[in-house]
Amino acid sequence: MMKPDALELIIRGRTDFNEVERYCEHPEDFLHYLDSINVERAGLINYVAPEIIGFTPVVNDWIANYCKADPYRLIAFGGVHPGSVRDTGAEVDRLNKLGIRAIKIHPSHQALSPNAYVSGNRELAAIYDRAQSHGIPVMIHTGTSIFPGARNIHAQPMLTDDIGVDFPDLPIILAHGGRPIWMAEAFFLVRRHKNFHMDISGIPPQKLLEYFPRIEDIADKVLWGTDWPSPGVNQMPQNVAKFESLPLTAATKQKILHDNAAALFPR
Numbered sequence: 001m002m003k004p005d006a007l008e009l010i011i012r013g014r015t016d017f018n019e020v021e022r023y024c025e026h027p028e029d030f031l032h033y034l035d036s037i038n039v040e041r042a043g044l045i046n047y048v049a050p051e052i053i054g055f056t057p058v059v060n061d062w063i064a065n066y067c068k069a070d071p072y073r074l075i076a077f078g079g080v081h082p083g084s085v086r087d088t089g090a091e092v093d094r095l096n097k098l099g100i101r102a103i104k105i106h107p108s109h110q111a112l113s114p115n116a117y118v119s120g121n122r123e124l125a126a127i128y129d130r131a132q133s134h135g136i137p138v139m140i141h142t143g144t145s146i147f148p149g150a151r152n153i154h155a156q157p158m159l160t161d162d163i164g165v166d167f168p169d170l171p172i173i174l175a176h177g178g179r180p181i182w183m184a185e186a187f188f189l190v191r192r193h194k195n196f197h198m199d200i201s202g203i204p205p206q207k208l209l210e211y212f213p214r215i216e217d218i219a220d221k222v223l224w225g226t227d228w229p230s231p232g233v234n235q236m237p238q239n240v241a242k243f244e245s246l247p248l249t250a251a252t253k254q255k256i257l258h259d260n261a262a263a264l265f266p267r
């Protein structure tokens with residue numbers, strides 16, 4: 001579905017694109033790959049962004065079907081985009097029935113501020129409201145994007161503060177911790193709101209403590225992630241090895257690499 005210039009950005013610099021394509025067609029192959037790198041479970045991120053990237057709501061049916069190969073190990077993330085479906089609340093209900101475990105909002109690729117409901121976007125409010133009822137976590141992309149057409153004004157973490165106030169029981173994951181320029185906002189929000197988490201996907205592990213010097217303070221709310229196979233992210237196991245070499249406590253590493261995500265996505 002990807003528009004040509006978005007696809008070009010994904011392919012450029014990859015030596016493993018053929019494998020990525022094969023995994024997209026064959027979940028069994030991907031599960032074998034996960035076995036080979038000692039990964040128990042993977043969150044497979046999809047979202048709807050028809051104008052800027054090319055993804056339509058059909059990604060939800062695709063990923064739900066894909067994850068049937070092993071719905072425990074393959075955690076389906078789908079998307080709902082105001083304007084792409086007639087009734088966003090009903091779409092969240094449909095995703096829940098399909099077995100989708102989380103929703104990704106991508107503000108810079110959807111040209112949509114995550115708090116747009118405050119100024120009248122009722123379709124967005126309906127997404128949060130229905131997700132909260134179902135207990136479906138909402139992951140919100142924070143931090144810059146270099147995809148052609150991305151609207152980065154919407155990707156500032158502070159725009160999610162309203163959600164913490166208005167939907168206090170909706171599990172929120174701030175993807176990428178606002179990297180590489182809004183980390184202080186993400187750290188503040190994760191500390192402020194009890195329902196907020198963040199993931200560290202897309203952050204080079206050797207930069208993690210430079211970006212988040214007090215990450216141990218939020219160790220219970222940080223999720224591992226790599227952002228593979230997005231641009232610049234080549235090797236998942238090497239990222240884990242670099243993370244494990246950081247001067248963090250063993251307890252913090254265990255929480256970030258395993259326990260926090262396991263609690264958010266129980267069997």
Ligand SMILES: [Zn+2]
Pocket residue numbers: 141142175176
């Ligand atoms: Zn993202």
